[in-house]
Amino acid sequence: MATSLQTKYTLNPITNNIPRSHRPSFLRVTSTTNSQPNHEMKLVVEQRLVNPPLSNDPTLQSTWTHRLWVAAGCTTVFVSFSKSIIGAFGSHLWLEPSLAGFAGYILADLGSGVYHWATDNYGDESMPLVGIHIEDSQDHHKCPWTITKRQFANNLHFMARGTTLIVLPLDLAFDDHVVHGFVSMFAFCVLFCQLFHAWAHGTKSKLPPLVVGLQDIGLLVSRIHHMNHHRAPYNNNYCVVSGVWNKVLDESNVFKAMEMVLYIQLGVRPRSWTEPNYE
Structure with a gap:
């Protein structure tokens, strides 16, 4: 039979x-x-499924602390952006702050990749400052789709804290519109990179048309470009702003080289070397 x-x-x-x-x-x-x-x-x-998974999970919901940090982060970025615009109007010089903003956008994608690689592969929840984000990162790899269920402030509050603490002193210390052209764009991309990341896990039918358009032209990382990050061997496509750096970093084996250096010098193995197939 x-x-x-x-x-x-x-x-x-x-x-x-x-x-x-x-x-x-x-x-x-x-x-x-x-x-x-x-x-x-x-x-x-x-x-x-008797109940939709994680539908009422409090770890995915925003708290007032989350909202306050996101509001603070947005405020510091807005102040920086305003100084750049006002300075450009006053000096009638737009090229320099525009180029500085473009550089901030490009480098923010690189920064998101380096940070994403580090938290994916090293450390644990006991680490100061970033421990909670490392734990969230590991949970995300076990259940990638849950990032689309996180409420807005819940998803952004960690990056908002770092943005606030770094950009606020720069707002107070500098008035140069070129400096703020870079700072405002870099900080904006860092602040919202987790939102861009969540959109890369969404489906086109559920995303705003503007977001889909920005993904299609490559200004934001798309689902197609990000999906390989969640497939074995889990060691590529780390950048989550535009993803423009992913091909360069992966083809040049930058992260693999850094992992070998850390392993040889410190004896620390990255998680990607032994990562189980979560999906």
């Missing part, structure tokens, strides 16, 4: 990816007999 297994959903990835408290409450297993002469038996396994 020939036996075949027909699954509506692949069991292993789903039960491994969804946190234990949100895993399916039950599986329904039924067997059917084919009407053909060989009476082939088919085992049909259907996975039913």
Whole structure:
């Protein structure tokens, strides 16, 4: 008697990816007999979710502390941008701050890649300052789709803290419109990089048309360009602003070289060398 297994959903990835408290409450297993002469038996396994996973997870919801940090970050970036615009109007010089802003945009993508690589591969939740983000990063690799469920301030508050603490002193110390052309664009991209990242996990039908257009022309990282980051060997496509640096960094093996240096000098292995297939 020939036996075949027909699954509506692949069991292993789903039960491994969804946190234990949100895993399916039950599986329904039924067997059917084919009407053909060989009476082939088919085992049909259907996975039913009693509740949508993570629908009310408090770790994905925004708090007032999150909102205040995001508001503070946006304010410091706006002040920096205003100084750049006002200075450009006053001096009638637009080329320099525009080029500085473009440089900020390009380097923010590079910075997002370096930071993403570091938090993906090194450290743990016990590290000061970035420990919570490292933990979130590892959870994201286990359940990549949950980033699309995070509320706005919940997703951005960590980067907003860093942006506020760095940009505020620069707002107070400098009035040069070229400096602020760079600072405002770099800080804006850093502040919102997790939002760009979340959009890269979204589907076109659920994204605003403007976002889809910016992804299509390469100004924001797209789902197509980011999806390889979540596939074995999990060691590429780290940049999440525009993704313009991904090809350069991956083809030149910059991160692989840095990993070898750290391993040889410190004996520390990156997680990507032993990363299990979460998906």
